[in-house]
Amino acid sequence: MSEYLWHCPFCNTDQTVSEAGRHAVFADLSIENAEGPRRLVVKYVVCPNPRCREFSLSASLHTLEIVGNRSYTGKHLKSWNLVPPSRARSFPVSVPEAVLEDYREACLLQGLSAKTAAALARRCLSSMLRDFWRVQPGSLSDELRQVKGTVDPLTWEAIESVRNTGRIGARMEGESAEVRETEEGEAQLLIGLIETLIVDWYVAREERRKRLEEIRQIAGKGLQNARPE
Ligand SMILES: [Zn+2]
Structure with a gap:
């Protein structure tokens, strides 16, 4: 790489x-086993x-596709964050504690229970929509629809790309009593979306606030200087 x-x-x-x-070493380990050809990538x-x-140390497991005498890394199956134990980022702004708690727990559980991690990630997205955009509570899909046309078009594109992946969109329609199958990649995609939205919404709002504050101060000084003695 x-x-x-x-x-x-x-x-x-x-x-x-x-x-x-000399910042990164990738070890690529493949070995035949009962589940079929697998590739373990240690980063x-x-x-x-x-x-x-x-x-930082992490490992991910993928299927190994063999075509002729060449092999390719196939579908991502599982990831383990070893150091640090969670991939959770810290953000330089204040984000509601409920949002951060679900986000951090989703990150921590990602490698252990994809189903729980994905459910926490969906709840986290919903809390963000209710806090930041004051949407009317509904299914996550409904809540997302309420901000279409309000959020930045690029942000909406990111939301749509996640919604249209696999069965993620269907699961956003509502949590039913039936236990839904969740794929490992799903939690990862949702966590990635949460990180994007925290930056696009909370971090951007804080930066804008700081810029406006600076302008206000500069304008204030300008007026003071312009004042006759
Ligand atoms: Zn560093």
Whole structure:
């Protein structure tokens, strides 16, 4: 793998890492077993930020597709965050505690129970919609529909791309008594969406507030200077 963008969970910054730059090592392990050909990818990354240099360790299991004498990494089956134990990010702004709690728990349970992690992620999305956009409570799908046309078009595109993946959209229609099958990738997609929306909504709002405050201060000073003695 060449250079790629990576988010450090310790110093909370985006970094470009590469094997050549000695920031990352990928071990690729394949072995025949009862479930069929599997590929285990172990990722060991050291943060290039000189003030951080912490290491992260994770593993993911995929199917192994064999075509002729070449093999390819197939469907993602499972991930384990080993160091740090959860992929949960911290955010530089205040986000309601209920949202953060569900988000962190979803991250922590992702590798243990995809079903619980996905359910927590859906509840987290719903709490965000109710807190940030004051939507009328309904099924998650209904609540999302209420912000269509209000949220930034790119944000809506991100929401739609997750909704249209597999059976995620159907599960957003409402939690029924039947136990629904959840795929591992689903929790991961929903958690990714939560992170995108926290940045697009809470972080962006805070940055806008700071910018306006600066303008107000500059304008205030300007007026003071312009005042006759
Ligand atoms: Zn770092």
